[in-house]
Amino acid sequence: MAKTLEQLEAEIEDLKALAAEGAYAKDYLEIWKLQSMYSHLYHVGRRRDVPGLFAQKTPGVTMEMEDSGVYEGIESVTDFWNTLFDDAKIEAGHLAIHMTVNPVIEIDRARTRAKGLWHSHGYCSFAVEGVFKQFLCLGKYDMEYVKEDGAWKILKFAYRQTFMCPYEEGWVKEPVAASIAGSPDNHPDKPSTYYMPYSRYRINVFEPPPPEPFAD
Amino acid sequence: MAKTLEQLEAEIEDLKALAAEGAYAKDYLEIWKLQSMYSHLYHVGRRRDVPGLFAQKTPGVTMEMEDSGVYEGIESVTDFWNTLFDDAKIEAGHLAIHMTVNPVIEIDRARTRAKGLWHSHGYCSFAVEGVFKQFLCLGKYDMEYVKEDGAWKILKFAYRQTFMCPYEEGWVKEPVAASIAGSPDNHPDKPSTYYMPYSRYRINVFEPPPPEPFAD
Amino acid sequence: MAKTLEQLEAEIEDLKALAAEGAYAKDYLEIWKLQSMYSHLYHVGRRRDVPGLFAQKTPGVTMEMEDSGVYEGIESVTDFWNTLFDDAKIEAGHLAIHMTVNPVIEIDRARTRAKGLWHSHGYCSFAVEGVFKQFLCLGKYDMEYVKEDGAWKILKFAYRQTFMCPYEEGWVKEPVAASIAGSPDNHPDKPSTYYMPYSRYRINVFEPPPPEPFAD
Numbered sequence: 001m002a003k004t005l006e007q008l009e010a011e012i013e014d015l016k017a018l019a020a021e022g023a024y025a026k027d028y029l030e031i032w033k034l035q036s037m038y039s040h041l042y043h044v045g046r047r048r049d050v051p052g053l054f055a056q057k058t059p060g061v062t063m064e065m066e067d068s069g070v071y072e073g074i075e076s077v078t079d080f081w082n083t084l085f086d087d088a089k090i091e092a093g094h095l096a097i098h099m100t101v102n103p104v105i106e107i108d109r110a111r112t113r114a115k116g117l118w119h120s121h122g123y124c125s126f127a128v129e130g131v132f133k134q135f136l137c138l139g140k141y142d143m144e145y146v147k148e149d150g151a152w153k154i155l156k157f158a159y160r161q162t163f164m165c166p167y168e169e170g171w172v173k174e175p176v177a178a179s180i181a182g183s184p185d186n187h188p189d190k191p192s193t194y195y196m197p198y199s200r201y202r203i204n205v206f207e208p209p210p211p212e213p214f215a216d
Numbered sequence: 217m218a219k220t221l222e223q224l225e226a227e228i229e230d231l232k233a234l235a236a237e238g239a240y241a242k243d244y245l246e247i248w249k250l251q252s253m254y255s256h257l258y259h260v261g262r263r264r265d266v267p268g269l270f271a272q273k274t275p276g277v278t279m280e281m282e283d284s285g286v287y288e289g290i291e292s293v294t295d296f297w298n299t300l301f302d303d304a305k306i307e308a309g310h311l312a313i314h315m316t317v318n319p320v321i322e323i324d325r326a327r328t329r330a331k332g333l334w335h336s337h338g339y340c341s342f343a344v345e346g347v348f349k350q351f352l353c354l355g356k357y358d359m360e361y362v363k364e365d366g367a368w369k370i371l372k373f374a375y376r377q378t379f380m381c382p383y384e385e386g387w388v389k390e391p392v393a394a395s396i397a398g399s400p401d402n403h404p405d406k407p408s409t410y411y412m413p414y415s416r417y418r419i420n421v422f423e424p425p426p427p428e429p430f431a432d
Numbered sequence: 433m434a435k436t437l438e439q440l441e442a443e444i445e446d447l448k449a450l451a452a453e454g455a456y457a458k459d460y461l462e463i464w465k466l467q468s469m470y471s472h473l474y475h476v477g478r479r480r481d482v483p484g485l486f487a488q489k490t491p492g493v494t495m496e497m498e499d500s501g502v503y504e505g506i507e508s509v510t511d512f513w514n515t516l517f518d519d520a521k522i523e524a525g526h527l528a529i530h531m532t533v534n535p536v537i538e539i540d541r542a543r544t545r546a547k548g549l550w551h552s553h554g555y556c557s558f559a560v561e562g563v564f565k566q567f568l569c570l571g572k573y574d575m576e577y578v579k580e581d582g583a584w585k586i587l588k589f590a591y592r593q594t595f596m597c598p599y600e601e602g603w604v605k606e607p608v609a610a611s612i613a614g615s616p617d618n619h620p621d622k623p624s625t626y627y628m629p630y631s632r633y634r635i636n637v638f639e640p641p642p643p644e645p646f647a648d
Contacts, residue, residue: 003225010433010441011228015235021448022238022454029460036534040549041641045635093604093632095594097570099533099551101315102252114335117256119315121337121553123570125604125632132632134602136311138339162311167602170350170383172309172341198342200309200348203261210256219441227444231451238454244461317531318468335531337553343557352531354555378527386566386599388525388557416525416557416564419477426472 027107030152031114031145035100038154047085048172051078056154058146063157066139066164067181067195069188077157084185094133098187099160100141104210114145114152115211124164128178135177136170138162138198139169142208162206163198173201219267243323246368247330247361251316256372259313263301271369274362280371282355283397283411285404291407293373300401312345314338316357320426325410330361330368331427333384340380346387351393352386354378354414358424378422379414388416457549459539460507462584463577465544472584475529481518483510487585495589498571498596499627501620508621509589516617524565530554530591532573536642546577546584547643556596560610567609568602570594570630574640594638595630604632604644 026102034053041049055061063071071080085110097119118141120163125134131174144156163171164178165183175198198204231239250269256264270293272322277289279296287293314336321332334357341350360372379387380394391414396402414420435443466485473481486509495503495512504511505521518575530552537548557566576588588629596604607630612618630636 005221005437005440006434007222008221008228008440012447014227014229015447015451016443017238018235019231019454019636021242022235023450025245025457025461026240026453026496029241029457033536036536037642040536043551044638044641046641081411083598090634090635093283095334095550095603095630098599101317101533102255104249104252104256117257119313121261121315123489124539125602134604152506167386168600170341171311171339172350179433180427194530198311202308203306204311206260206311210253210262211263217437222548224437224440224444231444231447234451234455235457238451240522241454241457242459256524317533318471320465320472321467335471335529337531340486347523362455376556384600386557387527387555388564388566418524419522420525420527421474425478426469 011027020136024107027111027114027152028105030102031105031107033147034152035116035118035141035143037158039098039100045087045090045094047081047087050081052083054078054157055146055148055155057148058153058155061155064188064192065157065159065180066161067179067192068186069181069192072189079187082165084183086185088154088200091126093125093127095123095125095134097124098139098141106211108214109216112147112215113155114161116143116145117141117208117210117216118143120159123167124178133177134167135164136167136187137164138171139164139204140208158193160194160207161181161197171198175199222316239327240323243327243330244321247321247323248319250361250368250370251319251332251334251357251359255314260271261303261306261310263297263303265284266297266301267305268333269370270294270373271362271364271371273364274369274371277371280404280408281373281375281396282377283395283408284402285408288405295403298408300396302401307342308320309341311339311341313340314355314357322427322429323333324430325432328363329371329430331430332359332361333357333424333426334359336375349393350383351380353380354387354424355380356424357385363381374409375414376410376423377413387414391415401422436571454621455543456539459546459584460537460544462541463537464535466584466586467535467548467550467573467575471530471532477522477526479513479518479519482513482517485586486510486589487580487587489580490585490587491646493587493593496620496624497589497591497612498593499624500618501613501624504621511619513633516615517611518617523558525559527555527557527566529556530569530571530573538643538645541644541648544579545587546644547646548575548577549573549640549642550575552591552624555599556610560580565609567596568599569596571596571642572601572638590625592626592631592639593629607631 035176122137338353554569
C-alpha cells in the first residue's frame with residue numbers, strides 16, 4: 001500500500017539525521033587521509049609536495065616542528081619545506097618516518113573547521129654533525145584543519161616531540177639527540193609555543209590533552 | 217519532469233539502505249575515537265578521567281590489565297584508576313603510552329552493542345623496585361562496548377599483554393619485566409581470565425582471535 | 433505546513449549526495465577492517481585463513497612478500513599460505529606481527545575497486561639457520577582490492593620491506609637479517625617486481641608513493 005505525502009515527509013526528516021552521520025564519518029576519514037598523505041609524502045622524500053596539503057587561502061596557517069619555532073603564513077611554511085627540508089638534502093642512508101595513530105578529531109557543525117590530536121611513533125636515520133645515527137621517535141601531532149573548496153587542508157601544524165633518542169639506548173638517558181632550532185636554514189617567524197620533550201628529571205605532562213568539541 | 221509519489225517512495229527506500237551504511241561508519245569511528253581517547257588520557261596522566269569512558273548504568277562492566285585480575289562493576293573499576301593508577305603516583309621520568317591500531321570491530325544491528333580487538337604497541341619508563349627502567353610494550357586490547365544515551369562506552373576492557381620487556385634487550389630473554397598483580401593497591405574481584413604473555417619456550421597463540429559478527 | 437511533491441523530490445536529491453558520503457565512509461572502513469583482519473589472523477597463527485581474504489572469483493590475484501617473488505592466481509596464493517607459511521611450522525618462541533597504519537585508500541566511483549598504501553611496523557622472533565633472533569620490522573603494504581558479492585577482498589598484495597633488522601642493533605648496519613627467497617618451499621610464479629629495502633649506501637626512495645585517485 002502506497003504511502004502518503006505526509007508519511008514520506010516524515011521519513012525524509014529521519015533520513016536527514018541518518019545521512020548526516022555518514023557525512024560526519026566521511027569528514028573524519030578525509031581528515032585522517034590528509035594526515036596519512038602527509039606521512040607518506042614525507043617518508044618518500046616528496047617534501048616539496050607537503051605545502052600543498054596546507055590551506056592556500058585561509059589566513060592563520062602556522063607550522064612548528066619539534067624545536068623549530070613557529071612558521072607563519074603559507075609562504076613561510078612553503079619556504080620551510082623547500083629550504084630547511086629541501087628534498088635535495090636527502091643523503092644516502094636517510095630514513096624518516098612518523099606514523100600517526102589514535103586521532104581524536106573534533107569537527108564543527110558547519111563541517112568546515114576541525115581539530116585533531118594524534119600519537120606518532122617512528123624511526124629516523126641520518127648524519128648529525130658528521131656522525132651517522134639511528135633514532136627512535138615519539139611525539140604528538142597537534143593539528144587544526146579547514147575545508148577549502150570541499151577539501152580538507154591543514155591550518156595549524158605542530159609536532160610536539162616526546163623523544164628522538166638514539167635507537168640503541170632508548171629515551172631515558174638522552175631523550176633528544178637531534179635538533180632543528182640551530183640549523184642555518186631555520187628561520188621561524190616566532191619562538192616555539194611549547195617544547196617540552198620527555199625528561200627523566202621532571203613529571204612529564206605531555207601537553208596537549210585531546211581537543212574539546214566545538215562550542216557550536 | 218516531476219516524479220510521482222510512488223517513485224519518491226522507492227527512492228526513499230533505497231536511501232534508507234545507503235544512509236544506514238553511513239550510520240554504521242559513524243558508529244565504527246565513534247568506538248575508535250573512544251579507544252583513542254582512553255589512550256590519550258592515559259598518556260597525559262589524566263587517569264582519573266578514564267572511568268568516565270566506561271558504562272555508568274549498564275550492568276556487567278569489567279576490567280583487567282595485564283596480570284591485575286578482574287575488576288567487576290563501575291565502582292571497582294573507578295577505584296582501580298583512582299588508587300592503583302592514582303595520578304598522584306606519577307613520578308619524575310614516568311612515561312606510559314599504549315597506542316592502539318588495526319581494530320576489528322563488530323557492531324550489532326540495533327547499534328547498541330559492539331566488540332573490538334586491537335593491536336597495541338607502546339613505550340613505558342618508570343622505577344621498578346628502586347631501579348629506573350624503560351620498556352617496550354606489545355599486547356592486544358580485547359574490548360566490548362555499549363551505547364548509553366547515544367554515546368559509546370566501554371563495557372568490558374581487557375589488555376592482553378604480549379610483552380613488556382626491557383627496551384634495550386627485547387622480548388625473547390625477559391618478556392615481562394613489570395607486574396601489577398602483587399602491587400599493595402591491587403584488589404581485583406576475581407582472578408585473571410587469561411594471562412599468557414610471549415614465551416620463548418612455548419608455541420604462542422596470542423588469544424583471542426578477532427571477534428565474530430553478532431548473531432542478529 | 434506540509435511540503436509539496438516537488439519540495440520532497442528536491443530534498444531527496446540532496447539526501448542522495450549526503451548518503452553517498454556515508455557509503456563511501458563505510459567502504460573505506462570495510463577495506464581497513466579487511467587489512468586489519470589479515471594482520472590479526474597472521475599474528476594468531478591462522479595463516480590458513482588468509483587466502484579466504486583474497487578474491488576468489490576475480491582474475492588477476494597476485495601476492496608478493498618481501499623478496500618472495502610474485503605468486504599469481506588464487507591457487508598459487510593459497511598454496512603459499514598453506515606450504516611456505518604453513519601454520520604447523522610455527523615453533524616455540526615464534527612471534528610475528530605487522531601492524532598497518534596511515535592508509536591512503538582510493539575507491540572507484542562504482543564502489544567495486546580500490547587501491548591502498550599503508551605504513552607497517554612490527555616485531556618478529558624465530559630461528560634463522562639455527563640461531564634464535566628477534567627482529568624490528570618496517571615496510572609498506574601496497575594493495576589493490578575488489579568487491580565480490582558485496583564484500584571487499586584483496587586483489588593484489590605486496591609487502592614492500594624497508595627493513596627487518598636485528599632488534600638489538602637497528603637497521604643501519606644490517607637492514608635485512610632474514611629472507612624468504614631461498615626457502616625450499618618458496619615457488620613463486622614470477623620474480624619480485626620491486627625489492628629495495630633500506631640501505632645505508634643509497635638515497636632511499638621507498639617506493640611506491642600514495643595511489644592516485646581513479647580516473648572515473
